[in-house]
Amino acid sequence: MSAKRASSKTQTDKAVPLAQIRTLGDPVLRQQTKPVTAFDARLKKLAQVMMEVMVRDEGVGLAANQIGVVSRVMVWRNPDADEERYAWVNPVIVEESEARCTEIEGCLSVPGAAMEVARAEEVVVECQDLSGEPLRVRLVGLPARIAQHEIDHLEGRLILDRASPEERRRVMKELREQALAVET
Numbered sequence: 575m576s577a578k579r580a581s582s583k584t585q586t587d588k589a590v591p592l593a594q595i596r597t598l599g600d601p602v603l604r605q606q607t608k609p610v611t612a613f614d615a616r617l618k619k620l621a622q623v624m625m626e627v628m629v630r631d632e633g634v635g636l637a638a639n640q641i642g643v644v645s646r647v648m649v650w651r652n653p654d655a656d657e658e659r660y661a662w663v664n665p666v667i668v669e670e671s672e673a674r675c676t677e678i679e680g681c682l683s684v685p686g687a688a689m690e691v692a693r694a695e696e697v698v699v700e701c702q703d704l705s706g707e708p709l710r711v712r713l714v715g716l717p718a719r720i721a722q723h724e725i726d727h728l729e730g731r732l733i734l735d736r737a738s739p740e741e742r743r744r745v746m747k748e749l750r751e752q753a754l755a756v757e758t
């Protein structure tokens with residue numbers, strides 16, 4: 575990937591080689607990501623880096639803004655299908671079940687926190703692959719949860735926003751205590 579592009583591209587170019595996971599408090603996690611229009615080598619490189627970071631940090635999914643890139647791209651691996659990996663571009667949830675389930679979720683961008691999050695049990699996602707081919711996929715259970723989590727990231731939302739007020743208070747208290755423990 576070239577780093578010698580127009581200035582509007584610098585954020586992407588700088589962020590990818592570093593590939594640090596951005597954590598709570600970083601404003602990029604609150605940004606609405608931009609739709610991808612160029613299905614080029616740059617996009618493939620971004621997806622490749624995201625896959626590497628996801629595996630390195632033992633995540634099941636990763637959104638581009640978690641490594642500081644404000645593009646609507648997510649990667650994930652399916653624990654129900656031999657860890658098969660996917661890179662999805664411009665994903666949108668077009669249908670979701672009324673049935674919801676609550677499970678404990680963690681997030682690479684909120685390290686050390688695990689909280690109960692209620693999500694639709696089943697969703698239909700429309701997206702594109704790295705070549706721009708449209709896909710429509712129905713997901714149930716854990717894969718549906720992963721997709722909802724990552725698409726939330728792409729819209730600037732975090733699990734804290736989905737947790738109940740009590741859960742959020744508990745987790746924020748834990749995070750403050752962790753931070754104090756690190757300082758002392």
Ligand code: ZN
Nearest residue numbers: 680681682683
């Ligand atoms: Zn996350």
